[in-house]
Amino acid sequence: MDDSAAGRFDEFVSRLAGVVGHADRHAPLKAYLTGLLLPGDRKSVEPLAARVAPHDLGRAHQSLHHFVSTAAWDSAAVLMTARDYALDQLERHAPVAAWIVDDIGIPKKGSHSVGVTRQYCGALGKTANCQVAVCVSLANKLMSVPSAWQLFLPKDWADDAARRAKAGVPVELKYRSKWQIALDEIDRLIADDLPLAPVVADSAYGDVTAFREGITERNLPYAVAIRGATTVWPPGMQPLPPKPGGKPGKPPTRVRREGSHQPVSVEKLARSLTDDAWQTLKWREGSKGTITSRFAALRVRPAHRDNERTEARPVEWLLIEWAQGENAPGKYWLSTAPEHININELVALAKLRWRVERDFQELKDELGLDHYEGRNYRGFHNHGVLCMAAYCFLAAERGRLSPLATLSFLQPPQVPEDFKPRGATNQT
DSSP states (O other), X not given: OOHHHHHHHHHHHHHHHHHHOSGGGHHHHHHHXXXXXXXXXXOSHHXXXXXXXXXXXXXXXXXXXXXXXXXXXXXXXXXHHHHHHHHHHHHHHSOOOEEEXXXXXXXXXXXXXXXOEEEEETTTTEEEEEEEEEEEEEEOSSOEEEEXXXXXXXXXXXXXXXXXXXHTOOTXXXXXXXHHHHHHHHHHHHHTTOOOOOEXXXXXXXXXXXXXXXXXXXXXXXXXXXXXXXXXXXXXXXOBOOOSXXXXXXXXXXOBOBTXXXXXXXXXXXXXXXXXXXXXXXXXXETTEEEEEEEEEEEEEEOTTGGGSSSOOOOXXXXXXXXXTOSSOOEEEEEOOOTTOOHHHHHHHHTTHHHHHHHHHHHHHTTOTTOOOOOSHHHHHHHHHHHHHHHHHHHHHHHHSSSOOOOTTOOOOOOOTTOOOSOSSOOO
């Protein structure tokens, strides 16, 4: 890459330096970002130090370790600055199409790293010892920009004052579920006056009625995955009105379900559809060609605990995917997208989550998002934000150059032959 790319990198680092505070932090900031962008299997502190300063390893290690784990700079402000830098390029190509909520599982050994407990880990697809962080990305079909990074603190951690203090968890931080963290982060993005767009999320969030209601209360539409057991009222149906009459005094006010007049699971509804309800649509160009599947879109009313309400829930879209040749429907989404949206647009919105899945895999594989080996709260967030900042720079370069040329100005110094980085696996 020509010198202009190196100049842009220096300008990017300068922007971030403006929010990390003291001038003593500017050099380790640039060194840390440079180390993340350089080739290498491990992106924890010691291997980073070896890449950027192989002939002064001890001093570089101390400087980077202090910068990432101890220095009191504002990681949220750094991420905001990196985000805005990348958004300039994203919006050159197409508007922001969605705010994508997701969480990232980081497998860990032991029990001392902040937030580690046995919980579902998406990286492993099962319950395991791990940390989980909630993130929000702004995306269109071309690129995504990570815009929020917040550790989920499990209840056993939130209630353990000794462990909290040892890991440096802020006193004011209380237990919040993942969907509550996501709403808090969405509020931050709204306050930053970012381009509004529908919220997209997987079923861990979409199945939570309070999360969907929270999105609607913020005047944002959504397209969120749900599980097959989620219940809805089929098209044209809704709960019965409050029972007339009754005992003297206050009349009944809650809507009703009676006898056979009941909501159904979305899986049962999908299985009841006739062949003409399904359309075969192309939804992505993959490495092996165009990806197609069968979809149906219906107007339904979500039914969760609506018999405790005074009125039926509003009508919204139910999108169903049932791939040709499969024995059962595969995926379901609820969406408050406009009634006039066509099914191709609805599918494109719901499927946009694949964008961040791919991008976060790159954040892990290439930039070491899950390589931090420290145990404390500040270090976890600082490392994650610096990885995302590095990714924002790469995303902006991709926005300028398609395809992205090699970042040739980032040439790794020669590492001493006898250097052996510690921590081939994540520590506790």
